[in-house]
Structures are given as structure tokens and as C-alpha cells.
């Protein structure tokens with residue numbers, strides 16, 4: 513399976529960030545293109561400009577969230593259809609910062625994943641346990657609950673990516689051991705196969721996210737059932753982001 517290296521810029525970036533994005537597109541050379549798919553999810557304000565800059569380079573674009581409805585009276589929100597219109601091919605749903613900042617529940621995340629499919633976007637559906645849940649030995653149970661509550665009713669490898677992001681690893685510099693990552697990704701793979709059948713579930717990409725950096729990317733990306741990375745802070749600079757992409761194993 514070709515790895516997906518996805519950058520989530522979160523609430524970072526202005527028009528001046530186009531220069532950094534250009535370094536990413538120019539650095540995504542034939543070797544990297546053969547090695548992995550590269551996705552940048554900037555703030556929605558930059559999608560249109562980045563679409564112009566990305567043209568023909570192979571770098572894909574995504575949104576960071578979408579509303580469940582295609583349009584309507586929802587001040588400040590953006591629909592999956594609007595993201596697609598602005599150049600997105602992917603959209604992150606259920607990121608832990610959306611869950612905590614905006615109280616998004618599993619049913620809402622599921623509805624957003626289904627909205628993404630309706631609009632022709634690939635949903636990057638995020639799940640992960642908190643530090644307290646991990647300390648309480650509930651990691652695997654939390655992952656199962658989140659999957660049961662938020663996976664869309666129908667999915668294919670072309671419409672769904674799952675991202676495992678332990679909340680305590682996000683932006684903290686901490687990462688789980690490779691054995692812990694392997695255990696959770698193995699569980700997720702099994703649940704995807706149960707839900708969608710082996711022909712689909714075995715081919716849905718499962719990303720790891722949380723403090724991925726050039727120094728730990730090769731180790732994390734080599735873990736079985738880790739099919740790429742969802743990168744926050746290190747995706748803001750081309751040098752780090754491309755170094756992570758270069759650490760992806762050849763498919």
C-alpha cells in the first residue's frame with residue numbers, strides 16, 4: 513500500500529506561507545512521488561491559493577473539518593462540497609482538537625465522514641485515547657468505541673483513511689512505543705476488516721499521528737499496518753515535512 517504523508521497545518525498559515533508550500537511542491541520530486549502520496553491540509557483560507565500553486569505537482573490538498581450539510585444557514589462553517597470546490601480532495605474529520613474544542617461526538621464525526629463521501633472527498637477520520645484513558649488501561653476499549661461510533665456505514669480505500677492519534681502524543685514530543693502503535697493499528701485493521709470485509713478493510717490506509725518528526729518517522733512508518741503519518745507541527749516547514757516523506761518505506 514502506498515503510504516500517505518499528510519500535513520495538518522491547524523490554525524497556522526497566512527498568504528506568506530505560500531513560499532513554504534512552494535518548497536514542498538518543488539521538493540516532491542519523482543523519487544518521493546514514487547514513495548508516497550503527499551497531502552497538505554492548510555487552513556481553508558489558503559486552499560484556493562495553494563490549489564493554484566500545487567497545479568501539476570502531485571501534492572494533494574485537504575480541509576481540516578467540514579459541516580455535515582452541503583449548504584445552509586450555518587455561520588462560520590464550511591461544507592465538504594465547498595472544500596472540494598476550493599481544491600480539496602481530502603478532509604480531516606474528528607480530530608481530537610475538534611472533539612475537545614467543539615464538543616464533537618462520534619455520531620457527529622460519523623456524519624462528517626459521510627458528508628465527505630457525499631462530496632467526493634476522502635475522509636481522514638481521527639481517533640485516539642487521552643492520557644487518562646491510557647493510564648487507566650482503556651486504550652484499546654476507547655479505540656473500539658470510537659470506531660464503532662464514528663466509522664461511516666459505507667467506505668472504500670478511495671473514500672476513507674483512519675488516523676490513530678493518541679491525544680497525549682499530539683504536540684507533546686511524546687510518542688507511544690512501536691509495539692504500542694503496532695497493537696493499536698492491528699486492532700484498527702481487524703475492525704476495518706470486520707466492518708467492510710477484507711477486500712476493503714485490508715486496503716484502507718491507517719495513519720499514525722502525534723509528534724511525528726524526521727528523527728522518528730522511519731521507525732514509526734516501518735510498523736506493520738502503519739500506512740502513513742498525520743503530521744502537525746513538523747508539516748509547517750518543507751524541510752521537515754519532506755524528510756518525513758523520505759522516511760516512508762517504498763511500497
Ligand SMILES: O=C[C@H](O)COP(=O)(O)O
Pocket residue numbers: 520607677681682683684685721722723724742743744745746
Ligand atoms: O493532526 C496532526 C496531529 O494532531 C499531530 O500533531 P503534531 O505532529 O504537532 O504532534
